[in-house]
Amino acid sequence: MKRYYSLWKSTWWLWTLIIGGALFLSTLNDILFYVSLVYLPICLIVFLWFGLVRYDEQGNEVDMT
Numbered sequence: 001m002k003r004y005y006s007l008w009k010s011t012w013w014l015w016t017l018i019i020g021g022a023l024f025l026s027t028l029n030d031i032l033f034y035v036s037l038v039y040l041p042i043c044l045i046v047f048l049w050f051g052l053v054r055y056d057e058q059g060n061e062v063d064m065t
Contacts, residue, residue: 002059004051018043 008015019040026036056062 003055003057004048006055006059006061007047007051015043015047 022036022039022043026033054062054064
């Protein structure tokens with residue numbers, strides 16, 4: 001769980017912008033609302049994947065080189 005907390009601390013502004021943009025666009029049109037129903041779970045999966053790849057169990061960033 002520390003890895004996801006570390007990811008959220010370093011990229012909270014990006015994920016807030018992505019989710020906020022999806023929610024804003026979903027209010028404009030019915031089609032965009034249905035697109036956001038697919039888009040938001042995909043964003044959750046991407047967040048979890050980045051947490052697994054970029055951080056270890058203690059929440060330290062993994063050197064990717």
